[in-house]
Amino acid sequence: MHHCLLPHQKTKEHRKSQPMEEEKPWALISEVGDDHGYLAELAVIVKQHFQIICYEDFLQNPELHGSKVQALLNWQHCPAVEPQLLRLLPSLKVVASGGVGVDHLDVPFINSLGVKVANTPHVVSDSTADLAMGLLLASARKIVNGHQVATDPKTIHIPKSLMGVEVTGSTIGIIGMGEIGYKIAQRSTGFEMKILYHNRTKRRAEEEQAVGATYCQSLDELLRCSDFVVITVKLTPETKGLIGSRKLSLMKPTATLVNVSRGQVVDQDALVRALKKGGILAAALDVTYPEPLPRDHPLLGLPNVIITPHIGINTCNTARRMVERMVKNAVAAVRGLPVPDEVKAQKK
Structure with a gap:
């Protein structure tokens, strides 16, 4: 109606x-x-x-x-x-x-x-930054899996597979340090994270110092060093397919990819391969391409993936x-x- x-x-x-x-x-x-x-x-x-x-x-x-x-x-x-x-x-x-x-x-x-x-x-910056941290935490600490185990009527013991990743003291790499990226950095300080960022332009020294962020002129360097990689760039011809097979291969096998920008920034086929082969540990996505994904898309069936339906501003x-x-x-x-x-x- x-x-x-x-x-x-x-x-x-x-x-x-x-x-x-x-x-x-x-x-x-x-x-x-x-x-x-x-x-x-x-x-x-x-x-x-x-x-x-x-x-x-x-x-x-x-x-x-x-x-x-x-x-x-x-x-x-x-x-x-x-x-x-x-x-x-x-x-x-x-x-x-x-x-x-x-x-x-x-x-x-x-x-x-x-x-x-x-x-x-x-x-929209605060709510999007909040969700980025929520996805990061949910993936690292297996919150969705834990909920499923806790509410499953068949559960009689807690499986060891719920062992998660420590967030406190880890390294976060933020791709795109605009307003949203900067707010993610601010939130990361509460978790005592080492903050790396890659951006078209370097932030002012006082802005970097306020959150303890280190500029990486090379995106490759950021990917090699980060435990959590968070994407907040705008979708442009330059950023479309920015994270493909080569970039994913640079990430640690223990690293998690978090995307709150646009689905087309990531090559989803390459992401599926990396997740299946252990190239990276996990992915937490608020955006995909298309939205929603076809119900038979391989990303939907992977246990090391969390997907929310583009609710960063909701x-x-x-x-x-x-x-x-x-x-x-x-x-x-x-x-x-x-x-x-x-x-x-x-x-x-």
């Missing part, structure tokens, strides 16, 4: 302080509720500034609302921003996407139409901050003001 028109009680004073419904600009959203929709309380945030039309309702009669829509809010990559949709939105001024990655958007093409693109880079607080930021970006674009988190096509 799609419920675009939400009952929302307001006092007379509140109604006076809000723009009249007919004065608000129009925004196209995915839906309210269901798997790809906004929670009702988040849709209310959008409705404070926009008249909203849900994607399926829009497709019923695109001529009715197409010329009115000035903002497209892209939540969990929905609705898909494709040329055929953009052609139906001649008044569109902005595609406001939730999250950091914009690899699902053809930014150069969207910009060529005179439409701005925005993301929400700063509000907390109520982060979702609210994301929607608020999407709306802020969209409102700025509609008003012709500078867009706080504008993403521009990179010049070649």
Whole structure:
């Protein structure tokens, strides 16, 4: 069910302080509720500034609302921003996407139409860093396996196979020391970990000193020395397939790979081979390619793999901050003001 028109009680004073419904600009959203929709309380945030039309309702009669829509809010990559949709939105001024990655958007093409693109880079870092540490800990200490043993009705003794890996005092190698990578480094200090990082640019000395991080100009060096390798890079043509057979062969056979960036950064076939042959100890992934994986994919059957379904940003607080930021970006674009988190096509 799609419920675009939400009952929302307001006092007379509140109604006076809000723009009249007919004065608000129009925004196209995915839906309210269901798997790809906004929670009702988040849709209310959008409705404070926009008249909203849900994607399926829009497709019923695109001529009715197409010329009115000035903002497209892209939540969990929905609705898909494709040329055929953009052609139906001649008044569109902005595609406001939730999250950091914009690899699902053809930014150069969207910009060529005179439409701005925005993301929400700063509000997702804490929750993503938290999940990265959660995956690392769950893999190292076999938490998922332990839960299965503890709840299995056939369990009568605790198997020795639940012996885990010490996290405290180990070496973590962070590939991509942007905002998320830095927050992972901050969390790692609590586990007294030795922190290595590889990045396009070296962090300032005071930033390194604050977390005790050491810069590795060579990614190969980081891979050879790390007990846990955590990937937080953006997906770009340069990072696609970054971790393949050769890179995996450099890792310790006792090392764990953690990926919270994008599935395409890792060659999954090479990863399966490394996990099966003991080239690395384990993998903990919040991202795969595709998502979800086909149900017969070999990664799903390996005992030394933990996979979560791209839930790095899935907390109520982060979702609210994301929607608020999407709306802020969209409102700025509609008003012709500078867009706080504008993403521009990179010049070649």
